[in-house]
Amino acid sequence: MRLHRVLPLALVVLQVALLTACQPPLEVTLASSNEHLPGPAFLIDEPSQDGGPPRYDVIRVLAEDGTQVWHVRALSFDGTRGRRVVYGEAPEGFETVQSPQPLESGRLYSISVSGEASGALRFVVDPDGSVHPEKE
Structure with missing residues (x-):
């Protein structure tokens, strides 16, 4: 009898x-x-x-087909970094693992940032060279 009351609550907690x-x-x-x-x-x-x-130590940019087009990593792993990153410019305290390849218009890319925390953004380069997030 109690199972029918507990089960829905457990499912909600699991979903959250x-x-x-x-x-x-x-x-x-x-x-x-x-x-x-x-x-x-x-x-x-x-x-x-x-x-x-x-908090991140690695930045990678991949093309839609999975080809890596840029990769940098921190020289030390103290964990805190700057908020602004420019494609192709290794941030202070980072070294280049793979030199940046030119981004091509009409292509989809993904930038991923990882370390103690992680995140990513998929972006598109338009024919005119403008960059915008991928429309979902």
Whole structure:
């Protein structure tokens, strides 16, 4: 008799836990609505840090087919980094693992940022060189 009361509550708790676990702790966005080739800028924020710097050590950009087009990593792993990243420019305290390849118009890319926290953004380069988030 009690099972029919407990089971729906347990399912709701499980759904909430799964949905919140799927949220990436880092938010990656374009720095502005006017980003263009050759070096679009991205902002990285970690809401759980309450205004503190985000925690990441690796930045990778992949083309839609999975080809890596840029990869940098931190020289030390103290965990806190700057919020603004420009494609092709290794942030202070980072080293280039793979030199940046030119981004091509008409293609879909993904930038992923990872370390203690992680996040990603899929973006498209238009024929005119403007960059915008992928429309979902």
